[in-house]
Amino acid sequence: MVFDSGASLCERLERIIGEVKRRSRGQEVQVLAVSKGQSVDAMRQAVACGQKAFGESYVQEALLKQEQLSGFPLEWHYIGPLQSNKTGVIARHFDWVHGVDRASIANRLSAARLDSGLSPVQTCLQVNLSGEASKSGVPPQALEQLAAQVSVLPGLRLRGLMTLPERTDDPDMLHGRFSELRQLRDALNLKGYGMDTLSMGMSSDFSVAVSEGSTIVRIGTAIFGERDKK
Ligand SMILES: *Cc1c(COP(=O)(O)O)cnc(C)c1O
Secondary structure: OOOOOOOOHHHHHHHHHHHHHHHHOOOOOEEEEEOOOOOHHHHHHHHHOOOOEEEEOOHHHHHHHHHHOOOOOOEEEEOOOOOHHHHHHHHHHOOEEEEEOOHHHHHHHHHHHHHHOOOOEEEEEEEOOOOOOOOOOEOHHHHHHHHHHHHOOOOEEEEEEEOOOOOOOOHHHHHHHHHHHHHHHHHHHHOOOOOOEEEOOOOOOHHHHHHOOOOEEEEOHHHHOOOOOO
């Protein structure tokens, strides 16, 4: 969906939620408002329209916003790349982490979460389906081993899989990627992993993702408009 500057933020959010409902065939789908690069004022507007879950990619920016919005009962998702020197602060300040793609990071997150005394972080494993070397994510062949390692960590709760497909306007390609992620999750669930989450779909492709079984769409631009570039 493209950004409609003639509509209010609440109208844009409602249209997205409506489109998600039409595509989801009764499945619960969460709309995560991706607020990286957006102002706290814009986030307050979203909160006023009933939005509770926000996705951020830059730790310092996210912490400032969390402080300014601490009066609201919000759910914070870390969707950025994970570096080992940031795992402590991420473990203490986020409810969800979407981009876990290696055991060393998972171990550090889990240990820091246990230290914090908080309940386990809701965790998605990021899968690199395109094979592009520049992309984060575990390759599909290594996914099962990572799932096995993460599922036993006491500070993490393995909820599902996340992917970021390569940029493309080809709907068949997108359907293929999203359906591949669903099949990977379903195959692991047959082995007992019990994952209920597929974090897939952004502003440009969430309709396709929801039709392929997404349970969390991560939407920035279509809600807020262009963001400040880092
Ligand atoms: C920025 C970002 C999004 C949101 O992208 P939009 O195209 O603005 O909807 C979703 N997922 C991840 C991982 C991101 O980094």
